[in-house]
Structures are given as structure tokens and as C-alpha cells.
Amino acid sequence: MKTIKTALFTALMGATALAAGPTFAKDLRIALQSDADVLDPDQSRTFVGRIVYASMCDKLVDITPDLEIIPQLATGWETSADGKSIRMSLREGVVFHDGTPFNAEAVAANIERSQTLDESRRKSELKSITSTEVTGEHEIVLNLAGPDATLIAQLADRAGMMVSPTAAAAAGADFGLNPVCSGAFKFEERVAQDKIVLTKFDDYWNADAIHFDSVTFLPIPDTTVRLANLQSGDIDMLERLAATDIPQAQSDSNLVVDSAVSFGYQGITFNINNGDKGDNPWGNDKRLRQALSYAIDRNALNQVVFEGAYAPGNQSFPPNSPWYNSSLPVESIDLEKAKALLAEAGYPDGLDLEVQVPNSTEPLAVMQVVQAMAAQAGINIKLTSKEFATLLADQSAGDYTASQIGWSGRVDPDGNNHPFVTTDGGINDSKFSDAKMDELLNGARVAPTTEERKGLYDEAMTLMLDELPRLFLYHVTWIWAYNDNMKGFTPYPDGMIRLENVTWEE
Amino acid sequence: MYAYFARRVLIAIPTIILISIFVFALQKLLPGDPLLVLAGEERDPEVLEFLREKYRLNDPIPMQYLAWIGNALQGDLGISLRSNQPVTELMAEKLPVTIQLAVMSMIFAMVIGIPAGILSAVKKGTATDYVANVVALSGLSIPNFWLGIMLILLVSVKWQLLPASGYVPLSVDFGQSIHTMLMPSFVLGTALAATLMRHTRSSMLGVLSADYVRTARAKGLSERVVILKHSFRNALTPIVTLTALLFGELIAGAVLTEQIFTIPGFGKLVVDAVFNRDYAVVQGIVLVTAVGFIFMNLFADMMYFVLNPRLRGQ
Numbered sequence: 166m167k168t169i170k171t172a173l174f175t176a177l178m179g180a181t182a183l184a185a186g187p188t189f190a191k192d193l194r195i196a197l198q199s200d201a202d203v204l205d206p207d208q209s210r211t212f213v214g215r216i217v218y219a220s221m222c223d224k225l226v227d228i229t230p231d232l233e234i235i236p237q238l239a240t241g242w243e244t245s246a247d248g249k250s251i252r253m254s255l256r257e258g259v260v261f262h263d264g265t266p267f268n269a270e271a272v273a274a275n276i277e278r279s280q281t282l283d284e285s286r287r288k289s290e291l292k293s294i295t296s297t298e299v300t301g302e303h304e305i306v307l308n309l310a311g312p313d314a315t316l317i318a319q320l321a322d323r324a325g326m327m328v329s330p331t332a333a334a335a336a337g338a339d340f341g342l343n344p345v346c347s348g349a350f351k352f353e354e355r356v357a358q359d360k361i362v363l364t365k366f367d368d369y370w371n372a373d374a375i376h377f378d379s380v381t382f383l384p385i386p387d388t389t390v391r392l393a394n395l396q397s398g399d400i401d402m403l404e405r406l407a408a409t410d411i412p413q414a415q416s417d418s419n420l421v422v423d424s425a426v427s428f429g430y431q432g433i434t435f436n437i438n439n440g441d442k443g444d445n446p447w448g449n450d451k452r453l454r455q456a457l458s459y460a461i462d463r464n465a466l467n468q469v470v471f472e473g474a475y476a477p478g479n480q481s482f483p484p485n486s487p488w489y490n491s492s493l494p495v496e497s498i499d500l501e502k503a504k505a506l507l508a509e510a511g512y513p514d515g516l517d518l519e520v521q522v523p524n525s526t527e528p529l530a531v532m533q534v535v536q537a538m539a540a541q542a543g544i545n546i547k548l549t550s551k552e553f554a555t556l557l558a559d560q561s562a563g564d565y566t567a568s569q570i571g572w573s574g575r576v577d578p579d580g581n582n583h584p585f586v587t588t589d590g591g592i593n594d595s596k597f598s599d600a601k602m603d604e605l606l607n608g609a610r611v612a613p614t615t616e617e618r619k620g621l622y623d624e625a626m627t628l629m630l631d632e633l634p635r636l637f638l639y640h641v642t643w644i645w646a647y648n649d650n651m652k653g654f655t656p657y658p659d660g661m662i663r664l665e666n667v668t669w670e671e
Numbered sequence: 672m673y674a675y676f677a678r679r680v681l682i683a684i685p686t687i688i689l690i691s692i693f694v695f696a697l698q699k700l701l702p703g704d705p706l707l708v709l710a711g712e713e714r715d716p717e718v719l720e721f722l723r724e725k726y727r728l729n730d731p732i733p734m735q736y737l738a739w740i741g742n743a744l745q746g747d748l749g750i751s752l753r754s755n756q757p758v759t760e761l762m763a764e765k766l767p768v769t770i771q772l773a774v775m776s777m778i779f780a781m782v783i784g785i786p787a788g789i790l791s792a793v794k795k796g797t798a799t800d801y802v803a804n805v806v807a808l809s810g811l812s813i814p815n816f817w818l819g820i821m822l823i824l825l826v827s828v829k830w831q832l833l834p835a836s837g838y839v840p841l842s843v844d845f846g847q848s849i850h851t852m853l854m855p856s857f858v859l860g861t862a863l864a865a866t867l868m869r870h871t872r873s874s875m876l877g878v879l880s881a882d883y884v885r886t887a888r889a890k891g892l893s894e895r896v897v898i899l900k901h902s903f904r905n906a907l908t909p910i911v912t913l914t915a916l917l918f919g920e921l922i923a924g925a926v927l928t929e930q931i932f933t934i935p936g937f938g939k940l941v942v943d944a945v946f947n948r949d950y951a952v953v954q955g956i957v958l959v960t961a962v963g964f965i966f967m968n969l970f971a972d973m974m975y976f977v978l979n980p981r982l983r984g985q
Contacts, residue, residue, distance in 0.1 A: 200943065203755045210711035283721050286711040341755055357754055357761055358943060359838060359935035385836060385933045389820055394835040397827040554703030554948050561707060561714070573712060584713065592714055 191669045192379045193651075195662060196391045196403040200358050200384040205341030206326035207278055207285045212573060212660065213384070215323065216404065219661040220380050221363055222346035224325040225253070225272070226317060228576055230425065230657050232487060234317055238267065238327055238347070248312025248613060255303040259370045261329035262351040269305040273297040274330035276307070284338050289591060290324040291316075312611040314618060318577030322659075349375045349664060358384060374665040395420065395646055401669075402647035402654075404662065408474035414646045424644045425656035426476045426483045429574030430581065431531070432637040433457075433520060433567050439596040440563030446510070447518055447566055454633035456506035457518070460542035461535055462498035467639055470530045476640040480626050481572075481581040483640035488578040488619065490626040503542035515543025521559060522569040524550040531638065532569050560594045568594070571641070576659070578622050582606055586634055597634035679972065683965045690961045691743070691954075695736050698950050705948030709752055726752065726950075739954065748958075749951035751944075758955040761940060768838060769936035772859065772928070773921040775852050777914070779860025780867050785910070787864070788871025792879060793898060803868065810865035815924060819858045819931035826854060836933040855932040859924050863917055870913050874906040881905075908978045915971040919964050 201214035206222055209215075225239040242253045259267035276297055279287040293313035298306040309316070319325065332345035344352050349371065350363035361382040365375060383400060385391045388407040394400045396417055406414055406422065414422050437448045447453050463477035479495045482488045507515060518539070522532045529550060536546040551559065560568045575581055583606045584590040588598040602625060609621040629635070643660040653667045706728070710718050723729050727738060742749065748758035784807075791803035827835035839848045878884065879902055887901045888894075926938035933939070937956060944952035976982050 202753050286718055289713050289715050356935055358939050390823060390836055393823045393828050397831055397835045399834050554708050557707045558704040
């Protein structure tokens with residue numbers, strides 16, 4: 166008994182000492198909502214994995230908070246007149262964490278790996294590259310099957326992350342167990358579901374902008390526990406603060422809350438023509454889908470479920486995106502119009518709609534509010550809650566009428582549209598097919614200037630809101646909370662945590 | 672006695688085989704395609720097909736089972752679909768964490784439960800008995816996740832005494848490790864303390880009314896000696912068995928506790944694996960846990976023989 170007492174006492178004293186102790190060699194501790202999957206940019210799929218890469222793996226290009234593409238490992242790029250090749254100049258004096266020099270050969274090897282590794286998830290992103298030519302130590306030419314306006318933006322994410330060709334060749338598909346990139350921090354250790362530790366890379370090309378000795382990422386799934394850890398000082402920063410916890414975080418004078426609207430979306434996808442279940446009133450008649458859209462008060466939805474922290478939306482881009490079609494603002498609720506459309510479609514007394522929804526708190530809350538709103542117009546929504554893997558399988562197999570689902574978003578507008586609504590789109594679970602839509606979205610892929618592309622997307626969005634194979638509801642806002650000793654953090658719409666020029670001031 | 676144990680071990684073998692078939696079949700019955708999640712948001716058909724081949728998901732289910740059990744017998748439980756780490760490695764990493772949590776919780780449970788049980792038996796029918804019973808019932812009724820979050824808010828956020836979550840291995844920093852584990856093991860321990868208290872109480876009550884206890888009192892022995900030496904020792908047999916069996920319950924309780932306190936143990940591993948449809952990991956864990964539980968039962972049976980000399984002759 167006495168020993169236990171002594172142990173308890175020592176433990177408590179230790180805790181007090183720790184809580185008060187200052188930190189010099191600063192290890193930045195960041196809590197993530199879930200554990201990352203395999204740490205190989207060519208194989209990984211999770212959002213949190215990308216947060217880890219933001220500190221560990223540099224990309225050919227990066228984005229600004231306004232979605233402009235800027236140099237990172239590539240210092241410049243130029244598209245040929247026919248749009249069929251891109252000449253890229255590369256940063257000099259860059260080395261990978263294992264000492265392998267970064268050069269044109271390394272870029273060529275990386276592109277080859279992304280395109281040919283059996284396990285690669287990046288194949289579709291780099292499909293347009295047919296070959297690479299090393300034209301100098303720090304210059305490479307990418308030959309394309311045809312003009313591809315989306316390619317450079319792809320290189321601003323995992324497809325553009327450069328891994329050490331030496332390490333990749335040696336490890337093959339097991340590269341993720343010990344990743345070697347060229348970013349500001351190098352991989353130190355990982356304990357599954359516990360932590361991922363990165364330490365500062367002294368030979369980093371931009372080492373002067375890095376002010377932490379190490380970064381530890383800790384997966385803490387429960388939002389309340391994540392915030393409690395931040396308030397108790399066990400962590401320095403957390404990502405994805407729950408919207409409902411914002412007031413609590415803001416009331417703590419030691420914390421800072423920052424946010425950025427993501428470029429993804431959440432909405433309802435309809436089964437238009439996917440198997441037998443596509444043959445239903447909701448899939449057959451766009452007026453019903455329009456009626457549902459008019460019955461939803463998107464601003465109220467945002468207020469009720471997210472305390473107004475998210476961005477109400479009606480397009481595949483958020484209203485603050487440069488690609489948003491501003492001539493089609495978020496409609497206000499119009500129950501008369503909704504009822505008129507239902508009557509016109511032959512359902513003056515309303516009708517039923519079954520929507521499958523992931524069985525987690527947020528989507529369920531959103532759909533319950535939508536259900537109540539739709540009921541006012543006579544639409545009787547029945548919610549079927551499913552575990553995510555099941556929902557996805559049913560949606561892909563066409564075993565659904567409507568599905569509450571979202572998309573994490575891509576830098577280039579193509580990624581938020583083309584795969585979902587073009588006839589041969591890879592994830593067109595609606596099996597929506599419209600010749601005009603195909604023409605517009607295929608055209609936007611090859612159009613040479615941003616202005617021309619914007620025109621095509623504006624037109625596509627007009628058509629999209631008329632047809633509504635996807636009905637958009639809102640855009641998630643990334644919310645970070647961090648200790649106010651941390652200075653210089655910039656929120657980005659991609660939800661990443663970039664540590665360049667971030668400092669710690671006690 | 673030895674024949675009895677040999678028979679018990681032999682019975683364990685078909686039990687384990689049945690469990691392995693059951694676990695494998697259950698996994699296959701779960702709706703949802705694991706690969707759709709694994710293939711990433713784009714769900715590239717080429718990647719899907721490759722993964723199906725790689726993880727033998729195109730083979731008939733009995734063939735998949737035979738391939739898995741064949742490897743398992745050689746100590747290879749496959750690799751995690753999600754992180755590419757070998758399942759045996761993941762388990763070896765997590766097992767010490769959960770064992771530490773279980774042992775510390777058990778200490779909490781025993782330190783609270785046994786004295787409370789003795790006290791409430793000795794003071795049967797008095798206010799002390801009722802208070803102990805109410806406390807024990809609350810221990811059983813308060814859900815772990817609620818108690819956990821309340822303690823985090825109070826002890827970590829308000830008083831800043833203990834870390835809110837996380838884990839430090841014993842080998843890295845002994846003191847810090849015990850210190851981070853205090854709150855989770857307290858939460859897990861309180862629920863078990865209640866069970867233990869109730870059992871100690873009833874076992875003690877049985878013994879306290881026995882003739883030899885009356886004799887001991889008649890001899891003029893002090894109440895302290897009567898209770899601790901004559902009664903408690905004899906009441907101990909069922910308590911020891913129960914404690915061994917409670918370890919099974921501890922592992923189940925650890926699933927929730929580890930989730931709240933973000934402790935990277937067995938429980939958290941299995942929950943994450945189920946949600947990610949990480950077949951190999953779920954199968955490996957259930958198999959190992961089932962084997963462990965069977966041996967725990969066997970151990971409890973052996974304890975009967977050790978503690979009760981009258982059984983040895985049979």
C-alpha cells in the first residue's frame with residue numbers, strides 16, 4: 166500500500182513539473198482526427214496522410230491560399246504551343262533525406278513509379294503523360310497524349326511528391342514503412358495508432374524557414390478529447406475542431422482558432438441510370454430533384470448543424486472559389502416553387518425518397534434537418550444509415566436511389582466534376598450521361614487559357630444545376646485550433662498544415 | 672488430475688479451429704467492399720483488380736480460409752491492408768500496452784473491490800454496507816466513456832494534473848508511463864472493482880457464518896485475526912478464479928477505454944481494423960484473443976486445484 170501511495174505521489178509531482186516546464190528544443194505536437202494509412206505518396210489515400218506529407222515530402226509545385234500554382238521543387242514550367250509537352254526547370258541544390266540528389270532523373274523515376282507501380286493510386290492522375298525526356302541535370306520535358314490543363318494542379322498534390330528513387334527502388338511496395346522524401350522534416354518513427362515522428366532535415370533547401378526540431382503527429386479521433394489535450398497543453402495544435410466546439414476554444418485565451426473553406430463539397434448524389442434502381446421517379450425526372458433543391462434552406466442548415474461555421478453551397482466549388490459561377494448564387498428556400506414543380510411532375514401530393522447516409526454524427530444531423538425541410542414541400546425522406554464502406558459499395562453497384570456523400574475536392578476544377586458527371590467518368594455512380602456536359606467538361610480539360618476554362622465551367626454549372634445529378638448542400642470549413650505561442654500559421658483551403666515560417670514564441 | 676488437464680487441452684484444439692472458421696465467416700458476411708475504401712477516392716478499376724488479386728479476394732471463400740489458416744499455423748497472420756505492416760508485428764507492438772492497462776486496472780479493481788467487499792460483509796446491514804453497495808452499483812452503471820471524458824475534463828483540463836491521453840512505453844520512461852496510464856486504468860478498474868466487491872462480499876458472508884469461524888471467535892481470537900486469517904483466506908478461492916476470468920472482461924473493456932484515451936493498444940487496433948475492413952488484422956486479433964481466453968480459463972481451473980487441496984485427489 167505504501168509503495169502505491171509513493172508511486173501515486175511521485176506521478177502527480179511529475180505531472181505538475183511537466184505542466185509548468187518550458188520547452189527549448191521545440192517538438193511541435195499536432196493532433197490528427199485519424200491515423201494515416203501507408204506513408205507512400207503513390208499508395209496513400211487518406212487526408213491525414215497528406216497532412217503528414219506536407220511536412221515530409223516536397224512536391225513539384227504548391228498552391229497559394231488563393232489556389233494559384235507556385236513553384237516548389239520545380240522552379241518554372243512552360244507548355245509548348247500545341248499543348249503536347251511541358252518543359253520544367255528544377256530547383257538546384259536539393260537532396261533527398263538519404264542524400265540522393267534531386268534532379269531530372271529523379272523526377273523521371275518518380276513519374277514512372279507513379280504510373281507503373283502495381284499498388285499506385287496515382288495512375289489516373291498522371292494518365293496524360295506519355296513519356297519523359299531528361300534534357301539537362303535540372304530540366305525535364307513531360308510529353309503528353311494531348312493538351313491537359315489539369316496536369317500542373319495534379320502535381321501540387323501526391324502525384325507531384327518526389328520520393329528518393331534510391332530508397333523507392335530498394336523498398337518497392339514497402340516504401341511506406343520507411344519513407345524517404347526531400348521535405349523539411351524526415352521520417353523518424355511510427356507507432357501505428359499512436360504517433361508519427363518527423364525530425365528536422367538539416368540539408369533542406371529552405372531550412373532557414375523551419376523553426377521546429379521535430380514534429381509529432383498524434384491521431385486522436387474523439388473531438389472532445391482532442392480539444393481537451395490542447396487545453397491541457399499536451400498538444401500544440403489540432404486539425405478539424407468540431408464546429409460546435411468553436412465557442413469553447415475561443416473562450417480559452419491561450420488558444421487561437423483559424424479556418425479556411427475547403428474546395429470539396431457535401432451533397433446528395435442521385436441514381437439517374439445506374440442499374441434497375443436508376444429507373445425511379447427521382448432518377449427519371451429532374452423536376453423532382455429541382456423541387457428538393459428549392460425546399461432546402463442551405464443557410465439555415467449551416468446555422469443549425471454547424472453553428473454557421475461552414476459555407477452553404479449550391480455548386481461543386483465553394484462561393485469563394487475563383488471557379489464559382491457567381492451568376493448562380495445559393496437560392497433561398499422557395500416552397501411554392503418546390504410544390505409547383507412536384508405538381509408539374511405529377512406528384513401534387515408529394516412523394517417518398519430514400520436517402521442512404523453514412524452512420525456518423527455530422528451526416529446524420531445534416532440529413533435529419535434536410536428531411537424536416539423537405540417534408541414542408543411534401544417530400545417524405547426516409548433515411549437509411551449505413552456504415553461508410555457499405556454505403557460506398559451500394560452506391561457504386563447502383564443499389565440506391567439517393568446517397569448523402571461528398572468529395573474532398575481537388576485544386577483543379579476538373580477533379581470536382583469530370584469523374585462524376587461525364588459519361589465515362591471513373592466515379593460516375595449516378596451514371597449520368599449528357600452529350601453537352603461531356604463536351605463542356607472534356608473541352609475544359611484541354612482549353613489553353615484560364616478564361617476559356619472558366620467560361621466552360623460556368624456553362625457546365627448552369628447545366629448541372631438544371632439537371633442536378635448531384636445536389637450540393639455545403640462546403641466543409643477546415644478549422645484549426647492551436648496554442649497562441651505558435652505564430653505565423655496560414656490556413657489553406659486544402660486543409661494542410663504548412664510549417665514554413667511558423668515559429669514558437671514562449 | 673493430469674488426465675483431466677490433458678483432456679482440457681485436447682478439447683481446446685477443436686474449439687480454436689471452430690473459432691477461426693467462425694471469425695473468418697463473420698468477416699465475409701460483413702457488408703461493404705473493403706477494396707472500394709482502400710482504392711482511394713478515385714476508385715481506379717485497374718487498382719481495384721490488382722488489389723483483389725493481391726489479397727486473393729477472387730478465390731472461393733474456403734480457399735481463402737485454408738490459405739489464411741495455413742499461414743497462421745506457421746506464425747504468419749498476413750499484412751494489414753491499411754498500413755502494410757505485418758499483423759504479428761502490429762500485435763506484438765500493441766499487446767504490452769493492453770497488458771499494462773489490464774494489470775494496472777486490475778490493481779485498481781483489487782485495491783478498491785476486495786477491502787470494500789470484506790468491509791461490507793463484516794458490517795452487513797449497516798450504513799457502511801449500503802454505502803459500499805451504492806458505490807459498487809454506480810461503478811457498474813456509469814459508462815466508461817462518460818467517466819473517462821469527465822475525468823479528462825476535470826483532471827487534465829481543469830487541474831492539469833495528468834495527461835489527457837496518449838501513451839509512453841514502460842521501457843522509455845517508467846514513471847511517465849505509469850503516470851499516463853493512471854486515469855485510463857482507474858476508469859477501467861472501477862467497473863471491475865464493483866464486480867469484485869459484490870463477489871467478495873457474498874463469498875465472505877458464506878464463510879463468516881461457518882462453524883469454524885464461530886469456533887475461532889469462541890477461542891477469543893481478535894476480530895482482525897478472525898476476519899483476515901480465518902475467513903478471508905477461505906473466501907479467497909472463488910475470488911481468485913473470478914479475477915482470472917475478469918481478465919477477459921478487461922480486454923473487452925479496454926476496447927472502449929483505449930478509444931477514449933487514445934491508447935494504442937489491442938482494443939484500438941481492433942476497432943480501427945473493423946471500421947477499415949482490415950480483414951487480416953481483425954482475424955489475427957480475434958484468433959489470438961480467443962486462444963488467450965481459453966488458456967485463461969484453463970489457468971483458472973488449475974488455480975482451483977492449487978487452492979483447494981480436497982480436489983487434488985480426484
